[in-house]
Amino acid sequence: MQPQLDAYWMPFTANRQFKKAPRLLARAEGMYFWTPEGRQVLDGVAGLWCVNAGHARPKIVQAIQQQAGELDYAPPFQMGHPKAFELAERLVQLTPPGLNKVFYTNSGSESVETALKMAIAYHRVRGEGQRTRLIGRERAYHGVNFGGISVGGMVANRKMFGSLLSGVDHLRHTHDPTRNAFSRGQPAYGAELADDLERLVALHDASTIAAVIVEPVAGSTGVLIPPQGYLQRLREICDKHGILLIFDEVITGFGRTGQPFAAQTFGVTPDLMTVAKGITNGCVPMGAVFVKQEIHDAFMQGPEHLIEFFHGYTYSAHPLACAAALGTLDTYAEEGLLTRAGELESYFADAVHSLRGLPHVIDVRNIGLVGGIELAPRPEEPAKRAFDVFLDCWEQGVLIRTTGDTIALSPPLIIDRAQIDQIVQAVATALRRVR
Numbered sequence: 135m136q137p138q139l140d141a142y143w144m145p146f147t148a149n150r151q152f153k154k155a156p157r158l159l160a161r162a163e164g165m166y167f168w169t170p171e172g173r174q175v176l177d178g179v180a181g182l183w184c185v186n187a188g189h190a191r192p193k194i195v196q197a198i199q200q201q202a203g204e205l206d207y208a209p210p211f212q213m214g215h216p217k218a219f220e221l222a223e224r225l226v227q228l229t230p231p232g233l234n235k236v237f238y239t240n241s242g243s244e245s246v247e248t249a250l251k252m253a254i255a256y257h258r259v260r261g262e263g264q265r266t267r268l269i270g271r272e273r274a275y276h277g278v279n280f281g282g283i284s285v286g287g288m289v290a291n292r293k294m295f296g297s298l299l300s301g302v303d304h305l306r307h308t309h310d311p312t313r314n315a316f317s318r319g320q321p322a323y324g325a326e327l328a329d330d331l332e333r334l335v336a337l338h339d340a341s342t343i344a345a346v347i348v349e350p351v352a353g354s355t356g357v358l359i360p361p362q363g364y365l366q367r368l369r370e371i372c373d374k375h376g377i378l379l380i381f382d383e384v385i386t387g388f389g390r391t392g393q394p395f396a397a398q399t400f401g402v403t404p405d406l407m408t409v410a411k412g413i414t415n416g417c418v419p420m421g422a423v424f425v426k427q428e429i430h431d432a433f434m435q436g437p438e439h440l441i442e443f444f445h446g447y448t449y450s451a452h453p454l455a456c457a458a459a460l461g462t463l464d465t466y467a468e469e470g471l472l473t474r475a476g477e478l479e480s481y482f483a484d485a486v487h488s489l490r491g492l493p494h495v496i497d498v499r500n501i502g503l504v505g506g507i508e509l510a511p512r513p514e515e516p517a518k519r520a521f522d523v524f525l526d527c528w529e530q531g532v533l534i535r536t537t538g539d540t541i542a543l544s545p546p547l548i549i550d551r552a553q554i555d556q557i558v559q560a561v562a563t564a565l566r567r568v569r
């Protein structure tokens with residue numbers, strides 16, 4: 135029976151269009167969804183960059199079921215439960231050296247707000263309270279809360295919401311198709327774009343800047359891969375000026391680029407790192423901020439009975455989320471999923487780059503198990519051509535995602551070669567017939 139669609143105001147959705155022709159998902163397992171009518175749909179996007187181990191994985195399902203009956207909720211303020219601590223110990227075995235403290239949140243957006251607040255407060259507790267400025271980047275996506283949209287760089291997410299946070303500036307983005315179109319992996323040109331931070335330092339003075347936040351690979355703004363040397367240079371400039379570097383790894387975390395974190399793939403360690411999505415395989419909302427020991431330690435002063443960081447959420451370290459995350463980490467470890475994107479990268483790259491030359495394709499980008507296929511927009515209706523490709527693929531039984539006129543592919547890390555071919559074939563078929 136078709137549900138009533140009226141009351142639900144859907145997020146980031148063209149509500150009126152959707153409700154005329156709804157696309158509903160009723161069940162999922164492994165690499166597939168099924169619609170209420172029983173039509174099978176191959177998941178080319180890991181749900182929304184989160185179901186890295188595939189759907190309905192037994193260890194994760196069991197962990198959640200068992201936890202719900204054992205401890206449904208525990209207050210996280212001035213109280214704890216064992217799995218929250220166990221999970222943190224497990225997580226920091228995966229992070230780059232030094233990032234060995236974990237603060238829990240419930241989403242990527244909350245992780246970003248938490249990291250930004252930590253950065254500003256860190257400078258204050260060390261006596262540099264004038265370092266309040268936050269630097270983001272054009273075309274960045276850091277979730278939808280006020281801090282995140284302020285440092286973010288997507289105009290549609292910003293323009294409706296007033297004056298945002300004050301004291302924010304932006305680096306130039308790194309997308310440069312004239313020099314880098316159809317790069318395999320990291321583009322060759324653009325390391326010097328990191329020097330834009332020196333421009334902002336010259337404008338504002340380093341003593342006013344708390345942190346720079348970037349996505350190592352920007353996903354929501356169209357799959358932008360960092361040019362070779364860019365992140366290294368950003369790290370050097372931050373170090374030179376005492377500015378904290380935050381990596382937003384909400385989509386790159388947990389194996390997407392071939393290592394547990396993109397920081398490891400690119401060999402650059404940030405001071406704070408935000409994650410969500412793949413931490414629980416998308417099963418239960420959860421996010422986290424990984425923090426360098428010395429940043430954490432700077433807060434651990436004053437009388438011991440006083441709260442050191444006035445921040446947290448009712449659902450921080452929710453028992454169901456912790457159980458799901460532990461089951462997820464077990465699944466990742468048992469199946470070698472956190473490095474599997476690296477093993478499949480070359481095959482995946484060949485597949486997505488085979489779309490070069492098809493109608494409307496103006497760029498193809500890839501890293502790990504992430505692919506971006508950029509289409510020339512129809513002049514009169516930007517983003518519509520890519521959305522038509524999305525609808526065609528859906529009809530063909532393949533779920534892809536589009537952002538603007540870029541198709542983004544980010545399949546579960548359990549994908550096999552035949553399924554990669556199926557996704558790319560569906561896109562190719564759609565491209566041949568889209569207007």
Ligand SMILES: Cc1ncc(COP(=O)(O)O)c(C=O)c1O
Pocket residue numbers: 240241242243244246275276277278349353354382383384385410411
């Ligand atoms: C880089 C990045 N940061 C933050 C977010 C926001 O995460 P959430 O939707 O869980 O709040 C996303 C979501 O896609 C993201 O890609």
